[in-house]
Amino acid sequence: MAQMLIGHDEVAVxxxxxxxxxxxxxxxxxxxxxxxxxxxxxxxxxxxxxAVGAWAHTDPDERARLMRAGIARVREHQQEIADILVRxxxxxxxxxxxxVHHFLHGMEFYADLASKIRGAYAPLPSTLGPSLxxxxxxxxxxxxxxxxxxxxxxxxxxxxxxxxxxGNTVIVKPAASTPLSTLRVAQLLNEAGLPAGVLNVITGAxxxxxxxxxxxxxxxxxxxTGGSATGRRIIELxxxxxxxxxxxxxxxxxxxxxxDANLDEAxxxxxxxxxxxAGQACLAAKRVYVFDxxxxxxxxxxxxxxxxxxxGEGWVKAQKPKIRMGxxxxxxxxxxxxxxxxxxxxxxxxxxxxxxxxAGRERGYFFTPTVIENAPHDSRVVREEVFGPLxxxxxxxxxxxxxxxxxxxxxxxxxxxWTYNIKWINRAAQELEAGMTWVNQLHYGYDELPFGGxxxxxxxxxxGPEAMEYYLEPKSVVIGDLAIPDDDTEDSTQQ
Numbered sequence: 001m002a003q004m005l006i007g008h009d010e011v012a013v014x015x016x017x018x019x020x021x022x023x024x025x026x027x028x029x030x031x032x033x034x035x036x037x038x039x040x041x042x043x044x045x046x047x048x049x050x051a052v053g054a055w056a057h058t059d060p061d062e063r064a065r066l067m068r069a070g071i072a073r074v075r076e077h078q079q080e081i082a083d084i085l086v087r088x089x090x091x092x093x094x095x096x097x098x099x100v101h102h103f104l105h106g107m108e109f110y111a112d113l114a115s116k117i118r119g120a121y122a123p124l125p126s127t128l129g130p131s132l133x134x135x136x137x138x139x140x141x142x143x144x145x146x147x148x149x150x151x152x153x154x155x156x157x158x159x160x161x162x163x164x165x166x167g168n169t170v171i172v173k174p175a176a177s178t179p180l181s182t183l184r185v186a187q188l189l190n191e192a193g194l195p196a197g198v199l200n201v202i203t204g205a206x207x208x209x210x211x212x213x214x215x216x217x218x219x220x221x222x223x224x225t226g227g228s229a230t231g232r233r234i235i236e237l238x239x240x241x242x243x244x245x246x247x248x249x250x251x252x253x254x255x256x257x258x259x260d261a262n263l264d265e266a267x268x269x270x271x272x273x274x275x276x277x278a279g280q281a282c283l284a285a286k287r288v289y290v291f292d293x294x295x296x297x298x299x300x301x302x303x304x305x306x307x308x309x310x311x312g313e314g315w316v317k318a319q320k321p322k323i324r325m326g327x328x329x330x331x332x333x334x335x336x337x338x339x340x341x342x343x344x345x346x347x348x349x350x351x352x353x354x355x356x357x358x359a360g361r362e363r364g365y366f367f368t369p370t371v372i373e374n375a376p377h378d379s380r381v382v383r384e385e386v387f388g389p390l391x392x393x394x395x396x397x398x399x400x401x402x403x404x405x406x407x408x409x410x411x412x413x414x415x416x417x418w419t420y421n422i423k424w425i426n427r428a429a430q431e432l433e434a435g436m437t438w439v440n441q442l443h444y445g446y447d448e449l450p451f452g453g454x455x456x457x458x459x460x461x462x463x464g465p466e467a468m469e470y471y472l473e474p475k476s477v478v479i480g481d482l483a484i485p486d487d488d489t490e491d492s493t494q495q
Contacts, residue, residue: 001032002179004040004203005186007047007196013040019176019204024090024327025313025364031088033179036204041171041212044200048142048169049218051197056139056167060115067111067164070189071104077188078104081153085181086314089149090365091277092324093315103157103185106447106463110161113468117166124478131480137472139167140244143221144213146206146234149175149329150280150387152182155248158451158462159223160199166471168221172201173210177329179203206230214238221471224248225282228385228411228456246460246470248282248452250385251413253443254406255285256428258399258419259293262440266418267301269442270391273416275309275369278326279389280333282457283414283436283443286386288393289402295395302393303353303371309389311358311366327365328388334365337388340380341370344392349375352393377405385411399424407433413453414443435461 001018003010017035022028034040055063074081082096091099120135145159152174163170174182179201186201202209206226214222214237221244224234231247238245255273257266273285290298310322318324328334334357341355354370369389375381381392396402406415415434419425429437435453438444445451451463460470 002183004034004036005183005190005201006044007200008190011043013037021088021177021180023087024329027363031180033203036202036209038212040202041209041216044171044202045142045216045218047197047200048171051195052139052141052169055169055195055198058167060117063165063167064111064114066193067107067114070192070194071107071111073188073192074185075104081181081184083315084184085153088178088180089152090326090329091314092326093317095277096314099151099153103153106154106157107161109447110165113465114165117468117472129480130482131478132482134477134479136475136477138475140221140471140473141168142219143168143170143223143471144219145170145172146210146213146222146224146226147172147174147182148226149178150277152178153185155225156182156185158467162467163471164198166468168471169198170200171213172199173213174201174203176203176205211237215241217241220244223462231458244470246452246462247458248462249456249458250411251282251453251457252286252382252385252409252411253283253414253416253434254287254289255416256402256406256418257288257290257294257298258417258421258424259291260420261294261418263294263298263301265440267298267305271302271305273442274391275306275325275389278328278367280329280387283445285416285443286391287382287406288391289396289405290393292395292397299352299393306353306369306371309369311361311368325369325389328367329365331365333387334367337367337386337390340384340386341372341390343380344372344375347376347379349373349379349392377408382409399427403428403431410456411453412455413457414438416441416443
């Protein structure tokens with residue numbers, strides 16, 4: 001059985017309770033992990049508190065050096081980590097390796113920023129005498145990083161990277177269903193030299209361990225990625241203690257395909273953007289609005305690409321030209337996708353490709369990649385987040401109509417437009433209600449740019465240099481009594 005990591009120790013829970021980690025491709029038990037309770041969270045927070053003072057005062061270059069040592073250690077074990085990820089999460093090996101690479105790139109990005117933290121200087125009015133003002137930045141303290149199951153390593157790195165670089169200590173709470181790769185990565189980072197208590201991992205249910213972590217008074221910063229309903233719950237729990245929050249929540253990203261688009265590239269980008277990781281991505285292209293004059297040509301290209309996906313075990317490579325698609329992560333998620341599809345069909349939508357559980361795949365949580373059209377805009381595939389391989393496509397006549405429908409959602413994470421018309425690009429960038437807009441490119445979270453949403457897609461930003469600011473507390477410092485004496489009256493002891 002895997003154990004939690006508190007300090008440098010592998011630790012079981014006080015209660016002895018455990019959680020089974022299930023392989024979503026086979027429904028078999030991969031391993032078990034501790035099911036932490038409040039008393040176990042208390043131990044992890046105590047370890048992080050003991051370490052925070054020394055880590056905050058560690059030279060930034062030394063923090064960066066230790067982070068890079070850990071990055072190198074993880075890189076040496078990337079195939080092992082990818083294999084763990086395939087079996088606990090379900091994604092194909094190639095996608096798992098890609099996730100490890102993204103994690104490493106992000107950690108390197110923030111290691112490089114550890115010594116680049118900047119404050120400010122401000123000249124002040126002389127009302128109270130000559131003085132100057134400074135803004136210094138200090139680490140927030142103990143950070144809770146709560147990570148979902150769809151990209152457990154990437155989304156851990158977007159929190160741990162800036163937190164450590166800024167001088168904070170961290171307690172990671174992975175999804176109860178995908179803790180194993182997180183534990184292994186944290187173990188390697190610690191082995192490379194991070195001081196005890198700087199990086200800790202607790203495992204368990206979000207409703208117990210997660211809530212105990214969010215409400216602990218010594219945890220001053222909570223970084224969460226997950227569903228919007230859970231995000232609201234975290235606000236309720238953390239709000240009374242005025243904790244600093246970033247919440248990267250659900251999405252229903254629209255993509256607009258214009259008449260002048262490169263249809264081959266649009267079909268390619270939207271296909272990958274929707275069906276990568278079996279559609280389990282917050283920033284996936286989840287609604288597509290295609291101008292009527294290119295609708296049929298686009299749909300033909302899209303379906304040709306979607307038909308290449310072959311559901312199967314992630315560790316078994318598909319034979320070209322097929323592309324492996326793993327299972328959905330849980331049976332409940334597969335059932336939700338089926339229900340969303342059926343709701344659309346009952347209300348007049350038509351399946352263009354796919355639909356349902358693939359033949360011969362009754363074991364495991366597989367679902368055929370599916371494209372539908374004519375879904376009502378108030379159906380569940382539009383009003384809800386669709387977290388799986390199901391894509392509705394709509395005809396539009398004008399850009400105004402496309403933007404209006406794109407914005408007709410409670411979500412506002414990502415968006416995209418496929419066009420070379422600079423006026424349309426500018427209009428989409430200005431009018432689409434989303435935290436990000438991609439132009440002629442699939443939806444992808446770059447480490448170099450801030451990532452986050454508006455409306456029910458959350459608050460705050462991860463990624464980019466901007467993310468560092470959420471792990472730093474600005475403090476104003478005023479230095480007074482700075483009158484410059486005349487040379488003939490200056491105290492000789494000052495010379």
